Amino acid sequence: MKPVEQPTDAVEIDLRVNGEAVSRKVPARLLLADLLRDGLDLTGTHLGCEHGICGACTVLLDGQPVRSCLTLAVQADGAEVTTVEGITPADGLNPMQQAFKDHHGLQCGFCTPGFLTTLASADPDDYPDDEAIRGLLSGNLCRCTGYEQIVASVRAAWQRD
Amino acid sequence: MKPPRFDYSRPRTLGRAAELLAASEGEGKLLAGGQSLMPLLNMRLAEPTVLIDLELVEELREVRRDGDVLAIGAGVRQRVAERSPLVRECCPLVPQALKHVGHVQIRNRGTFGGSIAHADATAELPAVALALDAELVATSVRGTRTIAARDFFLGPYSTTLEEDEVLTEVRLPILADARTAFLEVARRNGDFALAGLAAAVRFAPGTATVVEARLAAVGFGGAPVRLTAAEASLANRELGAGAIDAAASEARVELRAGGTATEESQYRSDLVATLVRRALVEVGP
Numbered sequence: 001m002k003p004v005e006q007p008t009d010a011v012e013i014d015l016r017v018n019g020e021a022v023s024r025k026v027p028a029r030l031l032l033a034d035l036l037r038d039g040l041d042l043t044g045t046h047l048g049c050e051h052g053i054c055g056a057c058t059v060l061l062d063g064q065p066v067r068s069c070l071t072l073a074v075q076a077d078g079a080e081v082t083t084v085e086g087i088t089p090a091d092g093l094n095p096m097q098q099a100f101k102d103h104h105g106l107q108c109g110f111c112t113p114g115f116l117t118t119l120a121s122a123d124p125d126d127y128p129d130d131e132a133i134r135g136l137l138s139g140n141l142c143r144c145t146g147y148e149q150i151v152a153s154v155r156a157a158w159q160r161d
Numbered sequence: 162m163k164p165p166r167f168d169y170s171r172p173r174t175l176g177r178a179a180e181l182l183a184a185s186e187g188e189g190k191l192l193a194g195g196q197s198l199m200p201l202l203n204m205r206l207a208e209p210t211v212l213i214d215l216e217l218v219e220e221l222r223e224v225r226r227d228g229d230v231l232a233i234g235a236g237v238r239q240r241v242a243e244r245s246p247l248v249r250e251c252c253p254l255v256p257q258a259l260k261h262v263g264h265v266q267i268r269n270r271g272t273f274g275g276s277i278a279h280a281d282a283t284a285e286l287p288a289v290a291l292a293l294d295a296e297l298v299a300t301s302v303r304g305t306r307t308i309a310a311r312d313f314f315l316g317p318y319s320t321t322l323e324e325d326e327v328l329t330e331v332r333l334p335i336l337a338d339a340r341t342a343f344l345e346v347a348r349r350n351g352d353f354a355l356a357g358l359a360a361a362v363r364f365a366p367g368t369a370t371v372v373e374a375r376l377a378a379v380g381f382g383g384a385p386v387r388l389t390a391a392e393a394s395l396a397n398r399e400l401g402a403g404a405i406d407a408a409a410s411e412a413r414v415e416l417r418a419g420g421t422a423t424e425e426s427q428y429r430s431d432l433v434a435t436l437v438r439r440a441l442v443e444v445g446p
Contacts, residue, residue: 006170009169029165050162050203067196069199070199070200075192075214139351
């Protein structure tokens with residue numbers, strides 16, 4: 001990340017997105033979510049509320065889940081960003097995705113990328129029971145499932161059943 | 162729901178950040194984690210002309226023990242403070258409170274000082290600062306000063322920080338042997354609290370006798386409040402059912418005396434009385 005000594009309305013940024021180098025000049029006010037969706041065509045990152053409540057836009061910034069609607073693209077300068085596309089194997093689904101499919105952890109699917117990215121960075125040992133899993137996922141809203149199947153999916157992926 | 166136009170800067174030093182903030186003549190905003198500022202920008206409730214990103218100002222990222230004070234840099238991520246062994250050892254109230262701050266995705270970005278400077282009416286960290294009698298260090302082009310927590314919080318989103326000042330450090334006195342708890346009631350996990358309570362109680366060694374109790378409540382009038390009557394009722398008393406009942410009752414009375422007697426404020430004072438009771442049971446010997 002480079003200093004920007006003089007205030008400016010557009011900034012050159014260099015970052016890595018899903019392992020690939022990206023360099024571009026972005027408006028200072030551009031949200032990371034909009035860089036991903038509109039600039040890089042990574043439309044798996046969904047924008048729900050755009051003020052940090054719903055969690056659908058969660059991506060990994062240097063490995064940690066963050067709201068891409070509450071992060072400016074310029075703040076990702078120098079960072080490694082991983083989206084739901086980045087955690088999806090080329091030839092199918094990862095174990096968590098497969099568990100969501102098997103256990104009806106999604107219906108409309110709008111919120112799912114946010115759940116998957118949040119879970120992708122989680123160490124199962126830090127979330128030993130259902131209550132802890134619910135705590136971890138409390139920053140992601142789902143209006144279809146009622147969460148029961150999502151928790152069941154996580155349990156299955158973490159081989160707890 | 163997109164931010165308005167602004168200019169952006171990312172200075173390398175605190176001095177340059179303070180210069181940029183002063184030069185903006187009140188139209189600039191500091192950007193740390195952005196977890197309070199970004200929603201305000203997205204909803205166009207704030208329209209600063211310039212954002213001054215503090216990301217590269219390394220000196221704001223330090224957590225250190227300084228004698229009997231734990232000094233947490235304003236730019237320390239909430240998640241880092243929450244998981245820091247040093248913070249847990251010196252001020253367990255901090256990680257206890259941070260569990261209630263937003264969600265893990267928010268705490269990965271949000272900063273310790275950002276939450277205090279933003280001063281949301283129901284934020285947890287201002288109550289921690291008030292309960293521990295923290296000192297807040299602020300820097301501007303005019304110099305550096307230290308502000309006592311009790312003189313810092315004025316009301317919702319309102320502090321005694323001047324518009325050209327950068328909050329740089331939060332100095333938390335280490336209360337040796339204190340037992341602490343942070344409890345709150347929110348409608349949903351991670352949501353803004355209806356009421357919350359920071360509690361730190363010191364006992365005479367090997368006894369249940371309270372030497373000192375510190376209780377700070379959130380959810381009233383926009384700034385955290387110390388429950389001085391409840392604190393006084395506990396001093397030099399054995400912490401049993403009678404003392405706990407008395408403290409909860411004092412808390413309810415002093416909160417009702419201070420504010421307008423709306424049903425909502427009465428409900429919140431009842432919640433705090435319950436939280437006082439629970440916290441005292443939790444910290445009890």
